[in-house]
Amino acid sequence: MIKTIDLNFQGIKSTVACFLLKINKELALIECGPESCLKHLKNEIKKNGEDVRNIKHVFLTHIHLDHAGAAWWFAKNGANIYVHPFGERHLVNPEKLISSAEIIYGNNMKRLWGDIKAINENKVIPVKDKERIKINDMEIKALHTPGHAKHHISWVIGDSIFTGDVVGAKINNGPLVPACPPPDINIKEWEKSLEIIKKENPKHLYFTHFGKFSYNEREVVDLQNTLKEWLIWVKKNEDIGEPILIEKFESFINKSLKNKLIDDETIEQYYIANPPYMSILGLKRVLMKNKYDKT
Numbered sequence: 001m002i003k004t005i006d007l008n009f010q011g012i013k014s015t016v017a018c019f020l021l022k023i024n025k026e027l028a029l030i031e032c033g034p035e036s037c038l039k040h041l042k043n044e045i046k047k048n049g050e051d052v053r054n055i056k057h058v059f060l061t062h063i064h065l066d067h068a069g070a071a072w073w074f075a076k077n078g079a080n081i082y083v084h085p086f087g088e089r090h091l092v093n094p095e096k097l098i099s100s101a102e103i104i105y106g107n108n109m110k111r112l113w114g115d116i117k118a119i120n121e122n123k124v125i126p127v128k129d130k131e132r133i134k135i136n137d138m139e140i141k142a143l144h145t146p147g148h149a150k151h152h153i154s155w156v157i158g159d160s161i162f163t164g165d166v167v168g169a170k171i172n173n174g175p176l177v178p179a180c181p182p183p184d185i186n187i188k189e190w191e192k193s194l195e196i197i198k199k200e201n202p203k204h205l206y207f208t209h210f211g212k213f214s215y216n217e218r219e220v221v222d223l224q225n226t227l228k229e230w231l232i233w234v235k236k237n238e239d240i241g242e243p244i245l246i247e248k249f250e251s252f253i254n255k256s257l258k259n260k261l262i263d264d265e266t267i268e269q270y271y272i273a274n275p276p277y278m279s280i281l282g283l284k285r286v287l288m289k290n291k292y293d294k295t
Contacts, residue, residue: 002157004211005044007037009066010112014171014210015273016066019162020045021057023138028057029079030155030162031208034069035114041070053077057135061164062152063087064181065101065113066273067208072116075123082133084144085126087151092121100183104281127153145197147190148179154196159203160212166193168223169209169274172266174257176223178230179209179274180282187227187286194220209273234283246277 001022009016018031018041027050033041042052058075059082060068071081071091083091090097094116101116102109127133129144141156148165155162168176202215233252237245253276257267 002160002206003048004206005041006210007033007044008040009033009037010272012269012272015269017206017208017210019206020048020050021135021138021157022050024136026057026136027055028059028135029055029074030059030206031061031067031164032058032070032074033067034065034112035073035116036069036110036112038070038073038114055079058082059140059153059155059162060084060087061154061162061166061208062149063090063097064149064165065097065116067164069113069116072119075119076117079123080125081119081123082125082127082142084151084153085128088121088124088126090151091119091124094118104182104278143196143200145193147186147188147193148181150184150186150189152193154193156200156202160206161197161200161202161204161215162206162208163197164208166190167197167205167207167220168226169270170205170207170213170219171210171269171273172262174262174266174270175260176219176226177253177257177270177274178223178227178279180227180230180279180286182278182282182285185282185286187231190227191224194224210269230279231283231286234280235287238284238287242280246280249280250276 003020005018005020006013007016016033018029018033021028045052056079058079075081098116127142131142133140143154145152145154145166152166154166165179168178170176204212205215206212
């Protein structure tokens with residue numbers, strides 16, 4: 001059984017999900033969301049007739065706080081936390097992760113993410129590319145899919161892939177929209193990862209932002225084109241001051257979504273799940289790194 005749990009992030013539905021796996025008598029999660037949503041998550045799991053304390057496996061696509069912020073609580077209650085090797089040390093010692101997030105979110109840290117605590121290293125399990133983990137009769141395969149983050153994993157179960165952020169966000173009837181936050185966006189690696197997803201040719205994709213959809217390769221190609229389009233747009237406008245640049249970028253995205261006949265409620269959900277200003281910060285960093293690499 002795979003159940004999509006809506007975490008009701010910031011009180012807005014269909015923005016951040018995690019996925020409850022019931023494997024015979026064992027429970028697992030793919031993603032756990034931020035600690036700020038933990039109370040809601042506990043209630044949702046209880047509604048499904050389960051006790052959150054019985055979850056003994058948590059599979060993270062990456063360590064960004066909207067995906068992994070509550071992992072410490074599950075580890076404290078006995079769960080193993082499965083993560084990319086590059087993310088392991090940041091769960092064991094989250095000081096750098098916290099300080100990096102504080103630069104971006106400032107006084108909103110607690111409101112958005114809740115508590116962030118260290119995890120005992122014995123509970124953190126780094127997973128290699130293509131490694132297979134068996135829980136009872138369910139096999140879960142790891143695909144290292146960097147680009148959005150260097151510590152990104154997509155998890156494969158049967159003919160479905162849990163994509164984290166590598167295939168962007170897809171909300172309601174909307175398009176795939178990339179999430180490009182700092183600090184380690186890598187467009188070339190992202191392209192390779194999308195080719196990995198295509199090669200798997202899954203039947204379904206499970207998006208953390210948000211939910212289960214049938215796989216459509218055309219949408220993935222469109223996402224690749226959107227990434228290129230966004231990078232070109234930011235390069236063209238990068239000399240504009242940041243507040244105005246962010247405002248213009250939001251207008252650019254808003255117009256693009258409106259042209260696809262996306263309603264205002266869905267646009268708001270996209271913005272909560274994937275704030276445009278974050279992509280500006282990430283893509284500007286890509287351009288700065290490219291300039292530095294050429295010097």
